[in-house]
Amino acid sequence: MNAPPPRPPLQWPFLACGLGVVGLLVWFGSVQMSVLHSWLGLLAGVGLLILMLRQFRGLHRQATQDAQAIQVVRRELAIEQARQESHSADLGLLSRFGNLLLACTDEAEALQTSQQMLSLLLPGSAGSIYPLIDGEGLAEATHLWGIHVCGTRPQASAQDCWAMHRKRQHVASNQSPESLCPHVQPNGSAAFFTSCIPLVAQNESLGWIYLSSPGAEAYPKLQMAVAAAEQLALALANLKLRESLRDQSVRDPLTTLFNRRYLTESLGREMARSGRRKQTLAVMTFDIDHFKAFNDTYGHAAGDAVLVAFARLLQTSSRSEDIACRMGGEEFVLIMPEMELTVAERRAHELLAGITQLQIMHEGQLLPAVTTSIGLALFPDHGRQPDRLLAASDQAVYRAKSAGRNQLVVADAVDITSS
Numbered sequence: 190m191n192a193p194p195p196r197p198p199l200q201w202p203f204l205a206c207g208l209g210v211v212g213l214l215v216w217f218g219s220v221q222m223s224v225l226h227s228w229l230g231l232l233a234g235v236g237l238l239i240l241m242l243r244q245f246r247g248l249h250r251q252a253t254q255d256a257q258a259i260q261v262v263r264r265e266l267a268i269e270q271a272r273q274e275s276h277s278a279d280l281g282l283l284s285r286f287g288n289l290l291l292a293c294t295d296e297a298e299a300l301q302t303s304q305q306m307l308s309l310l311l312p313g314s315a316g317s318i319y320p321l322i323d324g325e326g327l328a329e330a331t332h333l334w335g336i337h338v339c340g341t342r343p344q345a346s347a348q349d350c351w352a353m354h355r356k357r358q359h360v361a362s363n364q365s366p367e368s369l370c371p372h373v374q375p376n377g378s379a380a381f382f383t384s385c386i387p388l389v390a391q392n393e394s395l396g397w398i399y400l401s402s403p404g405a406e407a408y409p410k411l412q413m414a415v416a417a418a419e420q421l422a423l424a425l426a427n428l429k430l431r432e433s434l435r436d437q438s439v440r441d442p443l444t445t446l447f448n449r450r451y452l453t454e455s456l457g458r459e460m461a462r463s464g465r466r467k468q469t470l471a472v473m474t475f476d477i478d479h480f481k482a483f484n485d486t487y488g489h490a491a492g493d494a495v496l497v498a499f500a501r502l503l504q505t506s507s508r509s510e511d512i513a514c515r516m517g518g519e520e521f522v523l524i525m526p527e528m529e530l531t532v533a534e535r536r537a538h539e540l541l542a543g544i545t546q547l548q549i550m551h552e553g554q555l556l557p558a559v560t561t562s563i564g565l566a567l568f569p570d571h572g573r574q575p576d577r578l579l580a581a582s583d584q585a586v587y588r589a590k591s592a593g594r595n596q597l598v599v600a601d602a603v604d605i606t607s608s
């Protein structure tokens with residue numbers, strides 16, 4: 190910003206004015222003395238008055254220039270103030286974004302929040318968030334805003350993005366097509382810019398944000414986008430860590446099924462939900478038969494392989510709303526919300542057959558088939574409290590053992606007013 194030029198000193202006009210007045214006085218006074226003196230006085234007075242007028246004109250010009258300079262400064266100040274206000278509004282949004290991310294409980298919520306906030310933070314651009322969806326570097330543009338001025342692949346590998354290679358933002362334009370990332374698909378001749386920003390936190394790459402903006406100028410709010418990407422990356426890394434810690438606390442490390450702790454947490458919740466919806470819920474308890482003998486014959490590691498294979502069978506033959514748990518040892522429980530007795534019985538028979546058909550290889554050797562006994566209890570018929578329902582299912586599995594194993598036994602109906 191230019192500073193206004195300094196004003197000229199004001200002595201001159203006053204001095205010229207004073208001398209002009211003195212000249213005129215001398216002229217009036219000298220009228221009495223002599224004509225020559227009077228004309229000299231008059232000339233001096235008029236000369237000084239002209240000088241004074243010139244000085245005033247110069248001052249006026251200076252004042253006009255000053256006023257113009259002040260206007261320029263005011264305009265620049267207004268622009269600067271507007272820039273500052275927009276910057277502080279952006280910082281406010283950025284901090285709100287950070288707070289919202291802190292409140293997110295999972296990755297899906299964080300991405301949804303980011304989609305909404307980035308569209309506010311980065312007006313004039315279209316964007317896609319590409320979170321990595323597997324350990325192989327494949328990413329999917331799951332959350333989008335605005336209308337991209339050029340296409341981008343919905344699924345792309347980290348190899349297709351320069352920002353992922355360089356681990357820093359990559360700005361490109363169709364003016365130099367070789368600079369565009371391979372996932373960008375130009376679909377017209379109008380000028381556009383693209384910006385890819387990697388999502389990296391704690392040295393881990395989690396995906397990238399892709400922005401496109403029309404015109405021949407690079408997107409002006411790139412720094413804001415980079416700051417937002419840093420916040421999102423940090424939030425995603427924290428949520429992943431939280432998820433993994435939570436997972437460790439509720440999952441069985443050998444089979445990765447849920448553990449007993451998770452079962453007790455979720456059974457009550459699922460029963461309450463079924464109660465509200467006036468639906469039945471089935472609980473199946475599995476106990477692999479003669480597992481001690483199996484371990485003794487083929488070794489503990491072979492036994493582990495059987496437990497892992499059976500866990501996979503439970504997972505693959507369950508619906509997404511079912512909850513498969515390993516209670517400990519060779520005992521498993523499957524919670525099946527919204528399941529009627531006849532359907533549950535059919536599923537149990539499929540599992541009885543399924544376990545005998547497992548082809549389990551261990552150290553290059555095909556292990557012999559194993560069988561399981563199953564106890565089945567239904568909410569609310571066999572228990573209205575989680576411990577009662579589990580106990581009913583447990584008792585049923587022991588009856589299946591006593592009856593010769595490799596079979597299903599349904600719990601006895603009980604007086605539900607006392608269960």
Ligand SMILES: Nc1nc2c(ncn2[C@@H]2O[C@H](COP(=O)(O)OP(=O)(O)OP(=O)(O)O)[C@@H](O)[C@H]2O)c(=O)[nH]1
Nearest residue numbers: 476477478479480481482484489492493518519590
């Ligand atoms: N391999 C392996 N074995 C386990 C694990 N946890 C418990 N076991 C074994 O599972 C066996 C359970 O034996 P039992 O409770 O006597 O039951 P069972 O031999 O299956 O007999 P039934 O249940 O009456 O058919 C024991 O030998 C335990 O050592 C595990 O994580 N891995």
